[in-house]
Amino acid sequence: MDTTKALDRRAQILLKTLVERYIAEGQPVGSRSLSKSSGLDISPATIRNVMSDLEELGFVASPHTSAGRIPTAQGYRFFVDTLLTVTPLEQARVLELKQQLLPDQPQKVISAASHLLSELTRFAGVVVSPRREATRIRQIEFIGLSEKRILLIIVTNSGDVQNRILLTERAYSANELTHAANLLNENFTGLDFEEIRTRVKQELRQLQTDMSELMSAAIDAGEEAISGSVEPYVLSGERNLLEVEDLSSNMSRLRDLFRLFENRTGLLQLLDLSRSAEGVQIFIGGESGIASLDDCTVVTSPYSVDGHIVGSLGVIGPTRMAYERVIPIVDITARLLSSALSPES
Structure with missing residues (x-):
């Protein structure tokens, strides 16, 4: 059944009012409260009848301890898709946020x-x-630190900088280090380390035999530095969820949530889904397909570099969140991150 058609304007107004009151106050919303807040000239008895219909449709539920009702995940979904009015952030606020995402090293x-x-x-x-x-x-640059310790500096095509210490079997002079760096930069700039490794095996003897140890050490360390420099994702503010009453009241579920953060794989799969979507996506409760997120909402958006989607970002919070505030924050942060990571044309 098309639930949108099943709800007339009066039912939609009451559902919208109930969701907004519950988000703001966190308490089940009763008929008298809805009568005062909805702006509708109808009796509490009529409201109770509408609430019964909404409960039958799965949009609201009645906690055992209260005569009032709370929205279900399905109710939140209808609210977000049909009833929610999102106000874009003010331009002054956007500029303020932009200052916090100035282009620098990508991971920063x-x-x-x-x-x-x-x-x-x-x-x-x-x-x-x-x-x-x-x-x-x-x-690539080499800097001698001591007799057999060398600092390897790698600058990637994206501007990321990685440093590694090389421990060598013999000492290298400053001239040898400069010469080795020049050889690598002249012959291998623009390649990845796998390509460099293949080329070095083929060409190293022709370049200079006594540099083989240094070159091999640089390739091994460089490959490790690049592959280990980027975490699958960066998660911040997990501890904020400990302060969210809707989540902290169920410590077992909260522990499951933190295990999800540690495991990473499931959450990464969910966030990857939004890379193929346009704009903001919202996963409410069980829609995520991840049991430990059943009491949560994940609001995500893809971001791009030079017009190509390369990743996604999002916010993880309780289903009872201020959607009208969180959605534009996620949206504008994705846009600002895309801008910060894309070189100016």
């Missing part, structure tokens, strides 16, 4: 976006790291 911007989502919503903020093609090398 991603962490900043995650913290921003958390701070603005007081829930958990998460940003999936960009899923890029193999990271290509822009520049």
